[in-house]
Amino acid sequence: xxxxxxxxxxxxxxxxxxxxxxxxxxxxxxxxxxxxxxxxxxxxxxxxxxxxxxxxxxxxxxxxxxxxxxxxxxxxxxxxxxxxxxxxxxxxxxxxxxxxxxxxxxxxxxxxxxxxxxxxxx
Numbered sequence: 001x002x003x004x005x006x007x008x009x010x011x012x013x014x015x016x017x018x019x020x021x022x023x024x025x026x027x028x029x030x031x032x033x034x035x036x037x038x039x040x041x042x043x044x045x046x047x048x049x050x051x052x053x054x055x056x057x058x059x060x061x062x063x064x065x066x067x068x069x070x071x072x073x074x075x076x077x078x079x080x081x082x083x084x085x086x087x088x089x090x091x092x093x094x095x096x097x098x099x100x101x102x103x104x105x106x107x108x109x110x111x112x113x114x115x116x117x118x119x120x121x122x
Contacts, residue, residue, distance in 0.1 A: 004066045007073040007094045010101060015061035015079070017053030019046045028100030035106055045104070056081040064122045071096045078122060079108070086111045089121040 001009075006026050013022035023031075023046050031042040038044045053059065060083055065076040073094045080087035088108040095103035111121050 001099070002068075003071075003073050003096050003099070004068050006096075006099060006101065007075055007092070008063060008066060010094070011063070011075060011077070011092060012061065014049045015053070015059055017050070017057065019049035019053070026101050028097055028102045031102055031104075033104040033106075058082055060085075060087070076122075086113060
């Protein structure tokens, strides 16, 4: 499995409410993340992902682009907490050691109701 496939599978599993499986399959030891709203360890992020899935069981996560540069994979996606939600444009950057994710950054931008840009967010 390629790093791009691992990143895709990890994020899709987490979004669908299976973060424990996603972490078990794809995350390496000494994992850390950089989301400013949570402690930087795997357990805290996994529990937050689980709570998000419980709170938003109909979450929609659509990947638009996946790019790889060496041990880094960037995933550009559209995340909606509910099917009717406008949602966020999100970029996840995942760092790999061998075939395991060891570091994660995530950046999000709300999609405005009145988007001036004729090209859209995706």
